[in-house]
Amino acid sequence: MASSAAVSVRAPGAVLGRAGGALARGIAVCYLSLIVLVPLAALIWSSRSQGVQSFWDEVTKPEALAALKLTLGAALLVAAFNAVTGTAIAWVLVRDSFRGKGFFNAVIDLPFALPTIVAGLVLLELYGPNSPFGVDLAFQRAGLVLALLFVTLPFVVRAVQPVLLELDQEMEEAAESLGAGRIAVFRRIVFPNLLPAILSGVALAFARAVGEFGSVVLISGNIPFKTEVSSVYIAGQVESDNPAGAAAVSVVLLLISLGVLLLIGAFRHWRTQHDR
Amino acid sequence: MRRISLTFLPLLVLAAGVVVGARASTAGTTLNLVAYSTPKDAYAKIIPAFQGTAAGKNVSFNQSYGASGDQARAVGAGLSADIVALSLEPDVSTLVKKGIVPSNWKQNKYRGIVTDSVVVFVVRDGNPKNIHTWADLTKKGVQVITPNPFTSGGARWNVMAAYGAERAQGKTDKQAIAYLKSLFKNVSVLPKSAREATQVFASGKGDVLLTYENEAIYANKKGVHTEYVLPKQTILIENPVALTKSGLKHSEAKAFLRFLWSSKAQKLFGDTGYRPVLKSVANSPKYHYKQPKTLFTINSKALGLRGWKSVQYRFFDHSSGIMVRVIGQ
Amino acid sequence: MIGRYALRFGALGYLAFLLLIPVGLIFYRTFEHGFQPAWDAVTNPQALHALWLTLIIAAIAVPANTLFGVVLAIALVRHRFPGRGLVNAIVDLPLALSPVVVGFSLYLLYGTGGWLGGLSEHGIKILFALPGMTLATIFVSLPFVVREVVPVLREIGTDQEQAAETLGAAPFTTFRRITLPAIRWAVCYGVVLTTARVIGEFGAVSIVSGRIEGKTETLPLYVQSQFEGFNTTGAFAASVVLALIALTTVLAMRIFRPKEGVA
Numbered sequence: 001m002a003s004s005a006a007v008s009v010r011a012p013g014a015v016l017g018r019a020g021g022a023l024a025r026g027i028a029v030c031y032l033s034l035i036v037l038v039p040l041a042a043l044i045w046s047s048r049s050q051g052v053q054s055f056w057d058e059v060t061k062p063e064a065l066a067a068l069k070l071t072l073g074a075a076l077l078v079a080a081f082n083a084v085t086g087t088a089i090a091w092v093l094v095r096d097s098f099r100g101k102g103f104f105n106a107v108i109d110l111p112f113a114l115p116t117i118v119a120g121l122v123l124l125e126l127y128g129p130n131s132p133f134g135v136d137l138a139f140q141r142a143g144l145v146l147a148l149l150f151v152t153l154p155f156v157v158r159a160v161q162p163v164l165l166e167l168d169q170e171m172e173e174a175a176e177s178l179g180a181g182r183i184a185v186f187r188r189i190v191f192p193n194l195l196p197a198i199l200s201g202v203a204l205a206f207a208r209a210v211g212e213f214g215s216v217v218l219i220s221g222n223i224p225f226k227t228e229v230s231s232v233y234i235a236g237q238v239e240s241d242n243p244a245g246a247a248a249v250s251v252v253l254l255l256i257s258l259g260v261l262l263l264i265g266a267f268r269h270w271r272t273q274h275d276r
Numbered sequence: 277m278r279r280i281s282l283t284f285l286p287l288l289v290l291a292a293g294v295v296v297g298a299r300a301s302t303a304g305t306t307l308n309l310v311a312y313s314t315p316k317d318a319y320a321k322i323i324p325a326f327q328g329t330a331a332g333k334n335v336s337f338n339q340s341y342g343a344s345g346d347q348a349r350a351v352g353a354g355l356s357a358d359i360v361a362l363s364l365e366p367d368v369s370t371l372v373k374k375g376i377v378p379s380n381w382k383q384n385k386y387r388g389i390v391t392d393s394v395v396v397f398v399v400r401d402g403n404p405k406n407i408h409t410w411a412d413l414t415k416k417g418v419q420v421i422t423p424n425p426f427t428s429g430g431a432r433w434n435v436m437a438a439y440g441a442e443r444a445q446g447k448t449d450k451q452a453i454a455y456l457k458s459l460f461k462n463v464s465v466l467p468k469s470a471r472e473a474t475q476v477f478a479s480g481k482g483d484v485l486l487t488y489e490n491e492a493i494y495a496n497k498k499g500v501h502t503e504y505v506l507p508k509q510t511i512l513i514e515n516p517v518a519l520t521k522s523g524l525k526h527s528e529a530k531a532f533l534r535f536l537w538s539s540k541a542q543k544l545f546g547d548t549g550y551r552p553v554l555k556s557v558a559n560s561p562k563y564h565y566k567q568p569k570t571l572f573t574i575n576s577k578a579l580g581l582r583g584w585k586s587v588q589y590r591f592f593d594h595s596s597g598i599m600v601r602v603i604g605q
Numbered sequence: 606m607i608g609r610y611a612l613r614f615g616a617l618g619y620l621a622f623l624l625l626i627p628v629g630l631i632f633y634r635t636f637e638h639g640f641q642p643a644w645d646a647v648t649n650p651q652a653l654h655a656l657w658l659t660l661i662i663a664a665i666a667v668p669a670n671t672l673f674g675v676v677l678a679i680a681l682v683r684h685r686f687p688g689r690g691l692v693n694a695i696v697d698l699p700l701a702l703s704p705v706v707v708g709f710s711l712y713l714l715y716g717t718g719g720w721l722g723g724l725s726e727h728g729i730k731i732l733f734a735l736p737g738m739t740l741a742t743i744f745v746s747l748p749f750v751v752r753e754v755v756p757v758l759r760e761i762g763t764d765q766e767q768a769a770e771t772l773g774a775a776p777f778t779t780f781r782r783i784t785l786p787a788i789r790w791a792v793c794y795g796v797v798l799t800t801a802r803v804i805g806e807f808g809a810v811s812i813v814s815g816r817i818e819g820k821t822e823t824l825p826l827y828v829q830s831q832f833e834g835f836n837t838t839g840a841f842a843a844s845v846v847l848a849l850i851a852l853t854t855v856l857a858m859r860i861f862r863p864k865e866g867v868a
Contacts (some may be wrong), residue, residue, distance in 0.1 A: 020776070020777065021776050021777075023681075024676050025676065025680040025684065025686070027673075027676075028673045028676040028680060029677075029680070029692065030678045031669075031673045032673070032677065032692065032695055032696065032747075035696060035740065035743050035744050036695050036698060036699065036744055036747065038714060038720075039707075039710035039711050039713070039714045040698075040710055040746070042611055042710055042713045042714040042719060042720055043706070043709065043710035043713055046713050055766060057595075061595075062604050063600075063603075063604060067711070085616070088612060088615065088616050089616045089620065090620070091612065091616075092612055092613050092616040092617070096609065096613055098613065103683045103828035104617060104620060106855055106856065106859045107624060107625065107628075107855065108620075108627060109619070109854075109855045109858050109859075110624060110851060110852070110855055111347075111624065112798075112801060112802075112805075113801040113804075113805060113850075113851035113852075113854040113855050113858075114628070114805060114847065114848060114851045115804070115805035115806070115807050115824075115825040115847050115851075116805065116807050116808065116825075116826070117807045117826075117828050117829050118631065118730070118825070118828060118844040118847050118848065119627070121828065121832060121840060121841075121844060122627040122628065122630050122631055122844070123627055124479070125627075125630055125634060126626065126627050126630050128479060128480075129479050129480030129481050130479060130480055136480075137480075138475075138481065139464060139465045139481055146623075149623060150623055150624070150627070153623065153624065159430040182608065193694075204701075207700065207701035208701075210701075210702070210703065211702060211703025211704065211705070211706070211809035212703070213703060213705050213807070214704075214807035214808050214811075214825070215705055218832075221464070221465070221466070221467075221476075222424075222465075222466060222467070222468070223463075223465060223466050224424075224466065224603050224604065225603075225604065230703075231703045231704075231705040231706075231808070232705075234703075234705045234706065234709060235705050235812065236424065236426065236427060236468070238349070238428045238709055238712065238812060239343060239345060239346035239349060239427045239468065240345050240346075240349070240426035240594065241345065241348070241349040241352070241370065242594045243713065245594065246709055247709075247713070249701075250703075250705075250706040250709055250710070253702070253703050253706050254702065254706060257698065257702045257703070258694070258698070258701075259693060260701050261697050261698065261700075261701050262698075264701075308817075313833075315836070338817050338818070338819070338820055339817070339818050339819075340815055340816050340817045340818065341816070341818070342816055350733065350815055351715065352733050353712060353716035353717055353732060354715075354716055354717045354722070354725050354730075354733060355732075355733045355815045356730075356733065357819075397695075469833075471833050471834070472833055475832065475833050475835065478835065495835075498835045500835070
């Protein structure tokens with residue numbers, strides 16, 4: 001765009017600056033590699049070091065498969081639940097007005113900032129055997145789902161809020177004045193606009209739920225075949241000195257994470273296309 | 277903003293390095309003790325007692341406690357250790373195999389065993405569900421808590437106590453394994469370590485906890501409303517302690533090991549619920565524990581227990597062990 | 606009309622039972638037995654060291670991820686280079702990856718027998734020491750600054766920067782005078798997110814820490830060890846400290862959030 005002829009007249013400092021920029025980029029990419037790529041490469045290498053058959057055997061072990069099924073099932077359930085509750089909460093926070101709204105809006109981020117072990121601890125105290133409410137969800141799947149709901153709370157809410165805010169309400173008002181019911185208005189006009197945002201929030205919630213460890217490890221009981229999720233299974237494999245098993249299931253989780261990332265990218269792309 | 281971080285980053289790293297480095301260079305030797313989950317309180321008393329002796333002056337300790345198998349694995353992966361105090365022999369043997377502990381670690385008067393205990397049933401105050409025998413554990417509606425045998429040493433003692441108890445009552449190998457299956461049907465939670473299992477039980481979950489006697493005593497001390505039942509048949513738990521090859525380089529570590537078998541340390545172990553191995557202490561009235569009717573060990577061949585090496589493989593191997601099938605039902 | 610109240614109470618009730626009451630419980634349980642036991646629980650040497658260690662790791666991880674995050678963001682938006690798509694994916698990966706997998710991959714890399722396992726034999730302890738825990742923390746908190754800066758860079762476009770260049774400014778001057786001020790709020794928000802993630806990290810660090818008391822216990826790990834040792838007051842007191850830090854972070858997030866969703 002800018003004339004390259006003008007740019008070609010460079011001060012000597014600019015040349016150095018340009019080289020410095022390239023160096024900075026190079027160092028940054030090295031940083032990225034050292035921090036993320038090399039450890040993951042070590043993981044993938046370790047998983048194939050005993051051969052494909054051993055990898056497959058570890059992944060198809062009954063306990064590993066049960067953990068994976070539970071992990072995916074619970075994550076899907078929680079993600080779907082969040083799609084509804086997250087949108088509802090976002091709606092209330094954007095469209096409704098009441099005293100203390102700012103407070104509620106701020107605390108949505110709390111599950112993100114609170115250490116997962118603390119979350120697990122308080123959920124156990126509140127909804128476990130010592131519960132003042134008289135319920136006991138600990139050491140069963142309900143407890144697992146509860147912990148996952150806690151940590152995935154912010155994602156859909158924060159994804160939907162900005163879209164809802166920017167939404168032009170004229171169309172809704174027009175439809176309502178023409179006699180459309182509120183639910184129909186939501187279904188036909190608002191919801192399609194929110195869908196990409198909801199889906200990207202759901203994907204993030206799903207990814208988080210699949211990998212969750214700290215909050216789950218206290219309240220779920222980690223019972224193989226009943227309440228043991230893949231992250232806990234991997235930790236157990238590491239602790240009982242079976243790195244091959246840990247590596248194999250880790251690679252499976254890694255692939256799931258990559259898949260979800262692709263999905264999030266696709267939703268993001270869809271959303272930017274959707275914005276007019 | 278970036279400029280600020282740019283300036284501070286090296287300073288902070290430097291500061292961190294200085295602080296961390298300064299901490300490390302305290303006068304005297306630092307020994308690294310890596311232990312399983314339950315003897316934490318015992319060592320909390322024994323270490324200061326050792327530091328009060330001439331050999332222990334100016335010796336400081338880094339301590340790490342966790343599930344026995346987990347700790348052994350960590351040491352194998354590079355966790356610094358001069359003294360390893362684990363729940364059972366196989367966890368030390370893994371370290372021997374990895375060249376971290378010398379193979380002659382057992383060659384002393386006590387075969388490397390520093391404390392004894394037995395497997396007991398911990399129940400709620402008053403024993404509301406009337407649990408007294410191993411058969412009671414498999415009754416309908418009884419919730420049993422035991423740690424996961426693949427990570428916890430205590431859990432492995434529990435399993436072998438259950439198996440051995442059945443054999444001691446005249447059952448065959450097949451029947452004893454069938455008993456294990458029905459026992460684990462009643463297991464509702466599988467925590468990672470013995471200490472965690474006590475925690476779960478204390479929080480109100482379960483009717484009976486299978487654990488070390490010393491852990492039962494510890495729970496009571498901490499105000500948990502429980503009592504424990506010594507079953508008629510149970511296994512003698514023997515906890516090993518060993519110096520690693522790096523520990524051998526320090527005379528203080530050798531002195532500490534010797535101290536663990538001194539009357540003073542054995543009394544401190546006794547105070548925290550362990551059965552001392554030093555005869556003079558074990559026989560004194562204060563530390564004389566009730567003996568179960570039938571006490572067997574991991575080497576009781578008549579009951580099909582041929583030592584940890586064969587048992588570890590037969591029951592607890594990751595792929596082919598009996599417990600894989602028992603838990604996997 | 607009823608629908609609106611129903612929705613409001615439903616949503617807020619859900620938040621209360623899932624979020625507010627549990628967090629409130631932390632404060633209640635901590636001071637249940639009075640202020641003094643709680644105070645003692647967080648001022649003993651082990652707890653203080655855990656807090657110190659957590660802050661030290663943050664002091665290293667946050668500036669590192671901020672510095673490299675800004676550079677990476679600029680590289681991703683302003684420059685075309687081979688593998689750009691891959692770099693983009695790698696930056697986002699920690700968001701979707703389980704912390705256990707993160708910790709375990711570091712354990713494989715730096716443990717005895719790993720590719721870099723030889724370092725410990727030369728006296729450079731990575732695993733079960735500060736460097737390993739810091740690396741794990743940097744890994745999981747990597748994306749935030751990048752992800753916040755990238756859209757802002759895209760949005761502001763290159764016009765001003767190119768204008769500066771034609772006027773003869775060196776690239777670094779352009780960066781300092783034009784780019785940096787434009788992205789500074791995004792950077793601030795990214796820093797806040799990174800800090801929150803760093804202080805709250807548990808899963809990855811628990812695999813590489815070795816739990817050496819008074820040496821490699823961060824405050825979240827301390828919470829767990831206190832809970833396991835039946836010191837519930839200690840566990841909750843330490844949780845209060847973490848909760849207060851979290852609340853501060855959440856407030857900061859509210860202040861720096863790029864698009865405010867609530868008036």
